[in-house]
Amino acid sequence: MFEIAEARNGILYISDSDNRIQAIYPNGQEKWSTQLASDQDLSVFNLHLGNDGTLYAYSSDILYQGSGTTVFALSEEGAIKWKLESDNIISRFEGQFSGDVSGNLIYFTNEGLVSRNAQGDINWINGDITTSPPVEYNGHQAQVFTDLQGNIYVDNNKQQIISLDPEGNERWTSQPQKYLDSFNTFHPFFSSTGSIYMLTDKGLHGLDSRNGQNRKAASLFDYDDIRSSGIPTDGQGGYYISIRGSIQKIDANGNSKWMYIPRESEKYGVGSLKPLATDSKGNVYFPTGVGNIIGLDSKGHEIFAFLRNGFWHRITEIVIGANDNIYSINHDIGIVAFGLKGVQVYSDNLPLPLSVKPINEKGTVLVPFRSLFEAYGMKVAWDSSSKKITGSKEGLRLELSIGSRTAYVNGNAMELTEAPRIANGSTYVPLRFIGESLKKKVSWDGKSQFVNIDSD
CATH class of the missing domain: 3.30.457.10 (Copper amine oxidase-like, N-terminal domain)
Incomplete structure (x- = not known):
């Protein structure tokens, strides 16, 4: 198993090396299983959930053949809505595909940013919004996200954030966001009141989604609003972040409150490229390179540890369910659920x-x-x-x-x-x-x- 995504109702979607997608209920029962393809060797399908519930499974052959991307759009019941195979798609990895509330898929191509609808037809192409091809490792790899209103947000090589409406027209362009760099890439969290939050090693940052104006520091302390965005936080002014291979809690100004000291067996590092997972109590969970899963409380003390200490590197992904269960996939043992003892x-x-x-x-x-x-x-x-x-x-x-x-x-x-x-x-x-x-x-x-x- 290689990728896990969680829907708002708690259903888990999983991809595996057999090009199969499974939907698993949070109590471990299988809802459905769909075979995407059987003629591609070593084709790993990544997953992205659209805001309307459409599941997008995409795979790029760049790791094996140097080009080509395949995208499947699946309904909530596992039916394949459409399939796209193209050498024109530049989007490859996490953050370069996004799905909106109408079932549209937003992604980068050689022609610009594209919106494709639930029937697989192109809605529009914005040729002004581009990114570097994936083979240009020194080029800027733009990210794309959508909010619950269908608005689109993309960063550029000038550290600006550009917002488009659902029809692909520009709404606004922000001032350069100096905290975005090669280590701190664009990853917004959208709150229930229309704020955009971002977390980097320089602290918490906010934009007004209506006009792109930076929020003042004094307005970055509405913790209920911040928590509604899903940003990794303890809910009391602390934020969890993986910084250059270390797990830290920082305050809104980027000051470190504590740093997790890994075990000696963690020879392949801790954390992941994705935001850290937190539960409703403000605890934080993260995977490690040897297949371990660690849970810390808001003071940085270990409250949970699943130890494998693998000899080789283990690909591990985790999500936290609405019931605060920990769901983990590992490429060699499958999916495991952990939770507090009790009914x-x-x-x-x-x-x-x-x-x-x-x-x-x-x-x-x-x-x-x-x-x-x-x-x-x-x-x-x-x-x-x-x-x-x-x-x-x-x-x-x-x-x-x-x-x-x-x-x-x-x-x-x-x-x-x-x-x-x-x-x-x-x-x-x-x-x-x-x-x-x-x-x-x-x-x-x-x-x-x-x-x-x-x-x-």
Whole structure:
């Protein structure tokens, strides 16, 4: 396996050396597998997710034959929308392909920047936006990104950032961004309020996406907005970055707060070219050259280590799921998921959002009732005097009482394996009873401690 990408709903997409793309649910179940090609030797497909959910798989033969790029566009269900083979495409690697909210693919060619739609037809070509061919290693390799409004952002060899609208027309060109250089390439993070954040060894930088104006330092401290962009941060003014082979936490001004000291076995370095991965608690995770995966807390202390200490270099990629699980692929052992010990609940193989962690009581899984009821469209009522819980929707009414193992389904008494309870300020109900009352199949994986509520 060579590449991993995560969709907003948590589904993982993986490419492998057999030119196959797989979609994996976050509980490890396969959604689909698509064979892209079988006649290309050593053709590794990289992955990019468009903002509309289209998955682009692209492969360049530059490493083996010196030219040629193949691009596939796949639907969320694994169907191939279109295929393009061209010697005219200059885009080769991460950051040189981008997909927008309309299913268009944006990339560089010998003719300029191109937008190609979901049917595979060219929308437009902007001949003023160019980059150096990949064989010119001393030339400027421009990057291209799109925001959720479909606007396009490209850097040039003058350290400027150029923004285009979805039709390929220029919106603005920024002042030279002096922090961009051969070590700190253009990689924007788009926030929910329209800010563009960038992180380099010189600190945190911001632009206004509407006009390209630099944001003042005093305005770079809205941590909720910063976190919404997905930038690697502890959420408290610290930022994680891989700087010339070292992992550091820096502040907004680029001052180092700490540096991770690798083990002696890390003979091939730590970190990767991609931004570091962080979870909701502000911990940071990164791969190393010998196949290890390290997790650090905001103070730089190790909280997690998966050690392989491979004799040869290991290609390892990681993403952090919405449930804070760590998903890792390695080119010789496949995909592995790590997470905190305890029960995890999935609905149709996707994480079910719960306000607090489930409880496993003698084999019965109990979950917070309000999260569960509302997830399945039930109206919730709580009577504090009688301590009665009621959940209702068309054709179904459930009644449970704290401490009682007798529940009622449309007025009919049912016995529970465990009574509802109040613990740590939350009210818990037995998951299997609720799921089966909703006419859903509830399955339990004892090895991983996963519960899945299946609609089928």
